[in-house]
Amino acid sequence: MLAKPLLAVSNLTLRIGASGKTVVNDVGFSVSPGEIVGIVGESGSGKTLAARAIMGFVPPAVKLVSGSxxxxxxxxxxxxxxxxxxVRGSKVGMVFQEPMTSLNPSMMIGRQLEEGLALHRDLDAAGRRALILDMLRRVGLSDPEGALHAFPHQFSGGMRQRIMLAxxxxxxxxxxxxxxxxxxLDAVVQRDVMELMVDLTKENGTAVLLISHDLGMVARYCSRIVVMNQGDVVEQGAADDILARPQHPYTRKLLAAMPLRGxxxxxxEAKTPIVAVRDLVVDYPGRQRFFRKSAPKRALHGISLAVQPGEVVAVVGGSGSGKTTLGQSIAGLVKSSGGEILFNGKPIFKSEVAYWDYRLNCQMVFQDPYSSLDPRMSIGELVTEPLRLVPGMGAAEKKARVAEVLAEVGLGNGFAERFPHELSGGQRQRVAIARAxxxxxxxxxxxxxxxxxxVTVRAQVLELFAELQRKHGFSCLFISHDLGVVEQVADRVVVMQEGRIVEEGSRDQIFDDPKHAYTRKLLSAVPGLESSGDGGVRLFWRLAENETAHTPLS
Structure with missing residues (x-):
């Protein structure tokens, strides 16, 4: 006899306003006690709204039309x-996507964790404190006592997510x-947080509804999958069946968008690298605290690497490994404390002409285009701005070049007059690439x-980036924590840990025969997906020794 579902959603329909757009349409699914069910779909598919409706957290403008x-x-x-x-908190809990926005920045961690216990549990202050300290130890905080009196901004993203889970x-x-x-989160922290969540939920018999666009993670942890598209459930069933034998065209589209190695x-061969870094050192100054200043922190310890003409070099590593600092330092956005950067074999800091030539030939695509694009400028103005210092280029030529580039990135027909807030996340990233x-x-x-x-927008942007790279022949330093993406785009891979390069080599060398223990740890952290034919995929572990250590939970 089947267990009675803990959660049963049926015929759920949500609409913006009384007669506006339907954002969740006749959705139904269930979750049994102790079960892990995944909801997948693109941005705008309605998966988050459907989950928030369970706790009554839908925005005021969204109205419940029907359903149970x-x-x-x-x-x-x-x-x-x-x-x-x-019911909220005591019986149904929610872990949000970005803990920095869901943790109160003005409250100490201990006080925030105590709120729920004070509201829902009959415990005195000493009992609450004991439970909180025990839970902080269990989620991996090395100094639980100190964490009680710390603020969210004093922790890394992975630690904040652990605190949110606690x-x-x-x-x-x-x-x-x-x-x-x-x-x-990076691969290792992602695995640690997910394993921690699974362990805690198993211990308490908690059911989990996991909302994600990471199909590899969903395949790893979920027994059943619900696929949503534009507010509709288009397919649902056992995770293995959905991934291996997808029936709906949209599910096939999602799986086809997963990054694969080509x-x-x-x-x-080139005699001179386009960019070379020799013994690069970056120190961040210490913080001023009352009458003394803490010691400076060394972010990069003598980094040396070279990027050949037309080559894509990927830099991977965990949070805090120094990969972003390396990119910003090479771009001239972070001042180095030592070492040198060479462009076409010439040191860029030896003369103003060499530095100017390098800065004009080095461009950067940032992680969050919304914060790097001026909201007061139109798309046309934003893309035109880098052309201001091109000698001899008139207004008509600039306008023609901008139109050509916007067409190359798939933003023709009136996009030049729009503003960043009028675009989707994928379109804003295309603007950032066009500027570069x-x-x-x-x-x-x-x-x-x-x-x-x-996944689908990521696939489109990666394909666009690769096409532009082939067309224009620029070299690229590609910084990422997504190993699947790196496996698709990179010619060579550099692995960083704690401000040092611990291993580098061709993409195939790093992924197929990693030598350093940290590289093996990164590659073993998350599973990959490979095509199984008939539009399906199957889960695999990049390192053979992890196939027995990590078995699918479905």
């Missing part, structure tokens, strides 16, 4: 506000809603250019 949400036999949609507040699991909810809990490129290539630079630094994009 039964949690443990109780109807959520008609529940009185006071009763619903008692705050939810302290109350031992029967259902956990996890909305993109590892999107911005043939290694044959690059012509409009000058026809010889070297581009791309810092996590697709980390915030869903």
């Amino acid at each position: 949400i039964l949690f443990d036999g109780d109807e959520i949609t008609t529940m009185a506000p006071k009763r619903l507040r008692a 705050s939810v699991m302290l109350l031992k909810p029967a259902l956990l809603l996890a909305d993109e809990p590892t999107t911005a 043939q290694a490129r044959e690059l012509p 290539v409009v000058r026809r630079p010889s070297f581009v630094i791309a810092d996590e250019p697709v980390s915030a994009l869903d």
Whole structure:
């Protein structure tokens, strides 16, 4: 006899306003006690809204048109506000995508974790403190006592996500809603957070609804998958069946968008690298605290690397490994403390002419285009701006070049007059790429250019980037924590740990025969997906020794 579902959603329809756009249309799915169910889909598919409706967290403009949400036999949609507040946290918990926005920046961690216990549990202050300290130890904080008196900004992204998970699991909810809990985390931290979440939920018999666009992670942890597209559930079933034998064209499209390794490129030999870095050192100054200043922190310890003409060199590593600092230092955005940078064999700091030539030929694509694009400028103005210093280029030529580049990145027909807030995340990233290539630079630094994009938009942006690179021949330093993306785009891979290069080699050497223990740790952290034919994929581990250590949970 099948267990009664803990959560049963049926015929759920949500609409913007009384007669506006339907954003969730006749959605139905269930979650049984102790089960892990994944909801996947692109941005705008309605997966987050459907999950938030379970807790009554939909925005005021979104109205419930019809449907039922039964949690443990109780109807959520008609529940009185006071009763619903008692359910939130104590019986249904939610881990949000970005803990920095869901943790109060003005409150110490201990006080934030105590709030839920004070509201939902009959414990005195000493009992609450003991539970909080125990949970902080269990989520991997080395100094739980110190964490009680610290603020969210004093922790890394991975640590903040652990604290967010601790705050939810302290109350031992029967259902956990996890909305993109590892999107911005590197491979090792992502695995650690997910394994921690699974361990805590298994221990308490908690069911999990995992919302994600990371199909590899969903395949690894979920027993069933619900696929959503534009507010509709287009397919659902056992995870193995959905991945191996997708029935709906949209599911096939999602799986086809997963990054896959292609043939290694044959690059012509060059006598002189386009960019070379020798013994680069970057120190961040210490913080001033009352009457003394803390010691400076060394972010890069004598880094040396070279990028050949037309080559794509990927830099990978965990959070805090120094990869972004390396990119920004090479771009001239962070001042180095030692070492030198050479462009076409010439030191860029030896003369003003050499430095100017390098800065004009080196462009950067940032991780978050929304914060790097001026919201007051139109798209045309933003893409025109890098052409201001091109000698001898008139207004008509600039306008023609901007139109040509916008067409190359798929933003023709009126996009030049729009503003950044009028574009989607993928379109804004295309604008950021257009700004980088409009000058026809010889070297581009791309810092996590697709980390915030869903699978299909990511595939489109990567294909666009590769096409522009082939067409214009620029070299690229590609910084990423997504090993699947690196496997698709890179000619050579550099692995960084704690400000040092621990291993480098061709893409195939690094992925197929890693030598350094840290490289092996990175590659073993997350599974990959490979084509299984018939539009399906299958889960695999890049290192054979992990096939027994990590078995699918489905």
